[in-house]
Amino acid sequence: MPQNDRHKEREIPIEFDFYNTLESLPVDNRCTIIMISCGSTTVKINEHIQTVTAPAVLCISxxxxxxxxxxxxxxxxxxxxxxxxxxxxxxxxxLDDSVPIDKQYVYDRNMLYMFTKHHGYFQGIFNLTPQQYIRLNELMLMIGAETYAQSDDYWTCRIRRMLRQALNCIYDIYVDQCKLNFYELSENSNPVTICTDYIHANYRNNISLNFLCELVHLNRTTLNQRFKQQLNCTCIEYLLHYRLKISQELLSNTNLKIDDIANQCGFKYGSYFNRQFTKYLGISPSEFRKNPTGYSVKESRGKP
Structure with missing residues (x-):
């Protein structure tokens, strides 16, 4: 809902949320800045699925x-x-370039490209350097504080000024990346890299081959061929090996129960974990825990 101005009888077309769960997005008649300050999220924007890890900012409309x-x-x-x-x-x-507007407002319209011109692998997602994050997060905090405080008659002017500063920061990142052809040439457009990054961030969860195929818009055969060419294993073999790799670290460095380790590594059943661990290492998890330095996943199977 628009923000009610407590100093004047009017509504201001802005909303701020300090703790948003990324539900009910996007909002009609709105551009939205999403500042990811902590943790990670996997989002689907216009059929493109991507895992976003803090610090990052998303621009959607x-x-x-x-x-x-x-x-x-x-x-x-x-x-x-x-x-x-x-x-x-x-x-x-x-907001479309085909619609004529006064030249003095063209830059302001261009500054909203990050929200309105999503295509291919560019879906308005920007990873931030520490310096960029500090600046943008500071501006977002001030915008939020002023939205709720409405400290005097000029609160909307201050928010507008801070919003323009934030948009200028994001637009500079957008322009720099476009100059480098970032979205066309980045390793992030490699289907294998996209899948492995997703696996690294979500190995605890249920991950199917169908889901990974949807993630990169490839069929099963093509995706597995890409994995074979680059990593000498299939997609699901990579997932299994990565989970086993994490399980070895937990067995070596924690006192967690083996069933708990299986669960944390994405194995639905402890018996299946034991079977796969023994198959690939030639020793059971409990035996590995007694002497973890002498074993590793079989090289011939490929490893992450």
């Missing part, structure tokens, strides 16, 4: 199809705003 698939210790601040809050002449009907 009413044009996007957005779904949060998973959350891990997620903390996110969210700010929604109508384009006309930036400039009164801007609205969703004239």
């Amino acid at each position: 009413q044009y996007d199809n957005f779904q949060c698939l998973e959350r891990t210790h997620l903390s996110a601040k969210v700010f929604h705003f109508d384009p006309w809050y930036i400039k009164a002449c801007l609205n969703f009907e004239n």
Whole structure:
């Protein structure tokens, strides 16, 4: 709902949430800045699935199809705003380049490209350096504090100024990455890299081959061929080996029960974990725990 101005009888087309769970997004007639401050989340934006780890910022709009698939210790601040809050002449009907507007407002419209021009592997997601995160997070905190405090008649002007500063920071990142052809050439567009990154972040959860195929828009045969070419194993073999690798670390460095380790590593049943561990290492988990330095997953099977 729009923010009610307690100093004047009017509604301001902005909303702020300090602890958003990324549900009910996007919002009609709004651009949305999502600041991921802690943890990670797997999101699906316009059929593209990606795991986002803090610190990061997402820029989406009413044009996007957005779904949060998973959350891990997620903390996110969210700010929604109508384009006309930036400039009164801007609205969703004239944000496209084909619609003529006064030249003096072109830069302001371009600054919203991060929200409106999603395509291919660019879906408005930006990983942040520590310096970028500190600056953007500071601005988001000040915007949120002023949204709730409305300290005087000029509170909306201060928020607008801070919002423009935040948008300028994000736009600079966007322009730099476009100059480097980041979204076309980045290793992040490699289907194998996308799958392995997802596995590393979500190995505890149920992961199917069908899901990974959907993640990178490839069929089973093609995805496994890519894995064989680059990692000398199939997609699911990589997942199994990564889980076994993590299980070895937990067996070596914790006192967790073996069934708990199996569960934490994504094995639904302790008996299946024992069977796979013994198959690939030639020794049971309990025996491995007694002497963890002398064993590793068989090289011939491929390993992450």
